[in-house]
Amino acid sequence: MPEFMVRVGTFDGPLDLLLSLIEERKLYINEISLGSVTDSYLTHISSQEQVVPLGETAQFVLVAATLLLIKSRSLLPTLEISPEEAGAIKELEDRLRRYQLVKQGARLLERQWGTKPLRLPARARIVRIPVFTPYGIQLQALVDSLRALVTLLPTESFRETATVTPLVSLEEMIDRLKHRVLSSVRLRFSEIKSSERIEVIVQFLALLELVKGGFVVAEQQMPFDDILFETEGVSTPRYGV
């Protein structure tokens, strides 16, 4: 069978080889046809010159074993085969029939592969027209423009700032206290003490001024104690200053 020699190695596995041997002879897949192609199959694998992976070779040999069994049975009708062997024969036939269907499908796919491809909608590209197109711009021109622009920029100016809090003047405080002491006759410092530290100092100085001026008399029991003020001559209220 010289024509088979040419095709050595072009078969994709033992099933492919076996199926093509059967289809070449226009046979159906059954035990008889398998028995009749056994010799061709064996010629093929023994003449295989290409180095095939061990796993692949094993597959070819495995199928060959089943084929030899079939062949032996056709030559020796009295040969008893085990259920396991019968199963192997059945399995090989089934696999070939199934593979034949797959090849049939593959041929159908091949026939229409890429002949009438479907196309997806192309994404629309939105082209934006630039607002202005710089024309004949040179680097120096850009630098000059930029320099000119920089001179126009407002410069940041610093202005000294300070927070000024209104303060009560000593005179004002003396006036205010004099009035209060005179109107209430007797007064404790704690009653008039401001919450502002700086004002407390002014108040205290004002009171000292009043004491010095003889408008009030101050009395303190012990250091840091409250200070009691009263106008001179509490018994005889004076009107007006």
Place this chain on the structure above:
Amino acid sequence: MTELMNQSELSKHIEALLFATGEPVQLARLAEILSVRIEEVQASLSLLSSHLNQGIILVHNGTQVSLATPPDTAETVAKLLGDPEDREVGQAGLEVLAILLYQGPTSRSTIDYIRGVNSTSSIKTLLLRGLIERVPESGGREMVYRPTIELMYHLGTQEPEQLPDFTVLRDKLAAFSNRQESVTPTSL
């Protein structure tokens, strides 16, 4: 989205989404955007398909959906856009695709068993070309391969069911896979 959205409203919104993106969209994603169940999205797809103009068709592979041009306009569209880059997939690749399309999602070991030969490199090539994808088997622990929506574009088919001889081949192949469920493949 309101729960009161009826099927025709739903199909309108799906059409708008597919038109706006121009790309395939996961059914699950559509369901999420429209606040409905995947089954409702699937149900309104056939309505949408029947409402589309003649120059636009709905393509889906079961998990993804997109709008596309119909196969019989391919030549005309190619005059405007040019022919798509469409390399051959080779005999082994076609066989793997045939298994996945006509039989459904299949594991690598089953593909190997059916073809009687190691299919790793064919599968890898198909994966790289985006024609198939690898996903966990529904409810199973095995990884299976299944056709992508991109494969549908190359084949010019709206859905796998519209492939030639689909029902015949599917039923015949199903008979084999059912029979072999109980048998553990001893050889490849």
